[in-house]
Amino acid sequence: MLAGLLAAALCIPGAAxxxxxxxxxxxxxxxxxxxxxxxxxxxxxxxxxxxxxGRACGEDLTRVAAPGPGTPASDVxxxxxxxxxxxxxxxxxxxxxxxTPGAGIRLWFPVARRFAVQEPVFAPGGQRVDVxxxxxxxxxxxxxxxASDGVN
Numbered sequence: 001m002l003a004g005l006l007a008a009a010l011c012i013p014g015a016a017x018x019x020x021x022x023x024x025x026x027x028x029x030x031x032x033x034x035x036x037x038x039x040x041x042x043x044x045x046x047x048x049x050x051x052x053x054g055r056a057c058g059e060d061l062t063r064v065a066a067p068g069p070g071t072p073a074s075d076v077x078x079x080x081x082x083x084x085x086x087x088x089x090x091x092x093x094x095x096x097x098x099x100t101p102g103a104g105i106r107l108w109f110p111v112a113r114r115f116a117v118q119e120p121v122f123a124p125g126g127q128r129v130d131v132x133x134x135x136x137x138x139x140x141x142x143x144x145x146x147a148s149d150g151v152n
Contacts (some may be wrong), residue, residue: 026089027058028099030120031082032130033075034062036112040079041133046111050085052122057098058085062109081131083107085122113137 034041034048041062050058060083065075085105086095099105099122107116116131 026087026124027093028085028087028105028120028122028124029082029126030085030105030107030129031126032080032128033065033078034081034107034109034116034131034133035079036114036133038132040064040077041109041112043111044079046109048081048083049108049110050083051106051108052085052099052103053097055095055097057095057105058083060084081107087122087124107131109133113139 030050036042044062044064046062048060048062049056060081062079062081065071065078065080067073067076086093086098088094088096088098088100090096101123103122104119105122106119108114109116112133113136114133115137117134118129118131120127120129
């Protein structure tokens with residue numbers, strides 16, 4: 001009976017062997033403190049979108065840093081961000097046209113209507129980049145024009 005179970009286990013591909021561990025991550029995750037005019041964002045929790053070559057390559061939410069393991073004391077109570085920026089490619093966890101080594105990452109905060117002044121550089125792994133937001137982009141509304149001159 002034991003010999004039969006052993007033979008069956010050897011015939012099932014991969015069942016008796018461990019799977020290959022995944023390789024190192026190929027995405028980037030810039031993180032750090034984010035401020036507008038030297039103060040926390042208002043509201044403190046809002047989206048952050050990572051743009052590479054004009055493409056949205058990752059998004060997350062800002063938050064207020066709470067005390068705890070791994071949180072620097074200087075960050076506690078400040079608005080912080082972290083965003084996973086996908087690498088260029090077509091495999092799972094990648095997106096065509098996104099991060100390539102050395103590409104600039106623009107951080108867009110749509111609620112504040114502001115870009116970060118500092119631009120992290122795409123490199124797989126974590127990179128601390130504290131950012132200050134630039135000036136708010138003006139809101140511009142466009143409406144269709146209608147003429148009433150009687151010409152069809």
